[in-house]
Amino acid sequence: MSLKGVYTALSGAIAQTLKMxxxxxxxxxxxxxxxxxxxxxxxxxxTAMEKExxxxxxxxxxxxxxSFYELNGGDKAFVDAAGTYTNFEQGSLKSTGGKLDVAxxxxxxxxxxxxxxxKLTRAGNxxxxxxxxxxxxxxxxxxxxxxxxxxxxxxxxxxxxxxVRISGTAAINISDGGEVFEGETKIGKLSVVNAANxxxxxxxxxxxxxxxxxxxxxxxxxxxxxxxxxxxxTSNVNIINEMTDMIxxxxxxxxxxxAISAYDNMSDKLINQVGNTKG
Amino acid sequence: xxxxxxxxxxxxxxxxSNIxxxxxxxxxxxxxxxxxxRAEFEDLIxxxxxxxxxASGLNSxxxxxxxxxxxxxxxxxxxxxxxxxTQVTSNPLDFQIEGNGFFQVRTPDGEIAYTRDGAFxxxxxxxxxxxxGNTLIPELVIPETAMVIEATPTGxxxxxxxxxxxxxxxxxxxxxxxxxxxxxxxxxxxxxxPTAASGQPASNRPGTQGVGxxxxxxxxTSNVNIVDEMINMITAQRAYETNSKVVQTSDQMLQTAVNVK
Numbered sequence: 001m002s003l004k005g006v007y008t009a010l011s012g013a014i015a016q017t018l019k020m021x022x023x024x025x026x027x028x029x030x031x032x033x034x035x036x037x038x039x040x041x042x043x044x045x046x047t048a049m050e051k052e053x054x055x056x057x058x059x060x061x062x063x064x065x066x067s068f069y070e071l072n073g074g075d076k077a078f079v080d081a082a083g084t085y086t087n088f089e090q091g092s093l094k095s096t097g098g099k100l101d102v103a104x105x106x107x108x109x110x111x112x113x114x115x116x117x118x119k120l121t122r123a124g125n126x127x128x129x130x131x132x133x134x135x136x137x138x139x140x141x142x143x144x145x146x147x148x149x150x151x152x153x154x155x156x157x158x159x160x161x162x163x164v165r166i167s168g169t170a171a172i173n174i175s176d177g178g179e180v181f182e183g184e185t186k187i188g189k190l191s192v193v194n195a196a197n198x199x200x201x202x203x204x205x206x207x208x209x210x211x212x213x214x215x216x217x218x219x220x221x222x223x224x225x226x227x228x229x230x231x232x233x234t235s236n237v238n239i240i241n242e243m244t245d246m247i248x249x250x251x252x253x254x255x256x257x258x259a260i261s262a263y264d265n266m267s268d269k270l271i272n273q274v275g276n277t278k279g
Numbered sequence: 280x281x282x283x284x285x286x287x288x289x290x291x292x293x294x295x296s297n298i299x300x301x302x303x304x305x306x307x308x309x310x311x312x313x314x315x316x317r318a319e320f321e322d323l324i325x326x327x328x329x330x331x332x333x334a335s336g337l338n339s340x341x342x343x344x345x346x347x348x349x350x351x352x353x354x355x356x357x358x359x360x361x362x363x364x365t366q367v368t369s370n371p372l373d374f375q376i377e378g379n380g381f382f383q384v385r386t387p388d389g390e391i392a393y394t395r396d397g398a399f400x401x402x403x404x405x406x407x408x409x410x411x412g413n414t415l416i417p418e419l420v421i422p423e424t425a426m427v428i429e430a431t432p433t434g435x436x437x438x439x440x441x442x443x444x445x446x447x448x449x450x451x452x453x454x455x456x457x458x459x460x461x462x463x464x465x466x467x468x469x470x471x472x473p474t475a476a477s478g479q480p481a482s483n484r485p486g487t488q489g490v491g492x493x494x495x496x497x498x499x500t501s502n503v504n505i506v507d508e509m510i511n512m513i514t515a516q517r518a519y520e521t522n523s524k525v526v527q528t529s530d531q532m533l534q535t536a537v538n539v540k
Contacts, residue, residue, distance in 0.1 A: 022347050028287060081329070083344065131478070202325075204325065246528050254535050257538070
C-alpha cells in the first residue's frame, strides 16, 4: 500500500489552520471600528488523473487492482486555500455623540491621504490635529472631494489641497450628504467613493484598504452619500457565526488528524504484522 | 505554530485596555470637570500566503489572495470633551464653563496647566487657587474686606465691600482654547498639558472666539454616563471571553496535532 493519502489529510489540516487564523483575527477585531470580517474559501485541487474514466465491465472481467482506479486520482486530491474574501456587509451603527465621529450608511469609503498615496477606510473615528486638519487616528488627513471637473480619485495624486482645515472657533457639523460646516461656514464636502468591484480591495491593516495591482476596482465618487454624524460603524463580525465556524474548524482539524493516525496504524500493521514471518 | 494563538492574545490585550479605560471612567464618575475616554482599535498588518492578482493560468489571474490578519491593537484612547452636567453650589468661587475652554493655572514648577474643574478657593493671601493650591491665571486677589464676589458671564470678577456700595472690578477671567482638545495630555489632578497634537492655547475672554461663557455658583460634573460605561464593560468582557475561547481552541488543536503520533 502506499501512504500518499496521508498528504491529502495533511493538506486538510493546513487548510483548517488557516481558517482558524482568519477566525481568530475576526474575533480579535470584534470591537474595531469599521472592521470587515474575512472569510476563507477552499477549493479541491486535483492532480492529473492516473487513468481516464471508463465504464466498468463488471460481469465480463474479474475484479482486479485496476478496478480501484475509479477514484480517478481522487486519492490525490488536495485542499487548496483558494482565497480570503472580505465581507463588506454593513456593520451596525453605535451612537457616540462625538462631533467628529462619522459612520457611512451603505456602500462607500472615506479617502485618506497617507505618505504612500491615497487609501480607503470605513473607520470614521476622526480627530483634529494641532494644525486644525481633520485626520484619522494615525494622523493622516481625511480628504474632501476634488475641485469641480477634476477626476483625481484614489490614484496617487497630490492631495494637499483636499484636506479639511478647521479653525476651532465654532462647532463642527457634518451633514448626511458629507458637507462639513464650522458654525455657519461651509468648509467642504468629504469625499466618499465606491468600489464596484470590492474584490479588488486589499486590507493593509490599521483599518485601511488599498487597491490590488492588475485589478480594476471601478472606483467612482458617490455624489450623495449617506453619512451619520455622532455615530460609528461597529465591526460586522458576528460572534455566534465565528464561534460556530471555530468549532467546525477544530472538529475538521481533529478529523484530519484521525485520518493521519489511521494511515499511521495501517502502515504499522503492514510493517510489524504482515511482515512478521515468525507468526 | 498557529498564528491564531498570538492573534487571540492581541485581542485579549486590546480588550484589557478597553476595560482599563472603562474602569477609570467609572472611578471618576463623581469627579468635577472629568472628561471620559474611549479606547479605539484598529487591525494589525496582514500576512499574505498568496498574493492577489497572481497568474493562475495563461490569461487568468487569481481574483483574491489568501490573507490572514494578525490581530488588533489599541490605536488611540480618545478623550471626549462633551459637556458634563451642571451641579448648583453656593460657593461663589465655583465656576462652570458653558461651552469650550479651559481654566489656566500655574503649577508649582512654573508651568501652565489647563483644567475644566472650576472649584476654586482662596488662599491665605486672598489669591484664587485651585484645590491643589495652583494659582489661577490671570492672578486674581480677593480683598479681605469683600463681602460679595460676583462674576459676569463674560468673566469680569467684581467684589462688593459693604451693603449699598458700587461693585469694584478686581480683574478679568480668561479662558484658553485649543484647536484639538482631544490631543491634550492628562496629568491627573484634573489637569491637562498641551502637546504638539493639541495645538497652541489661545487665551480669550469668556464668550468670545468660540470660548464658552462663565457661570458662577455652578460646577461641571463629570461627563461619564454610567449606562454607556456598563454597556462598554459588557462588550469588553464578552469580547475578552471570546478571545480566550480562541486561545483554548488553538491549544486543543495543537494538542490534537501533537497526539497524532
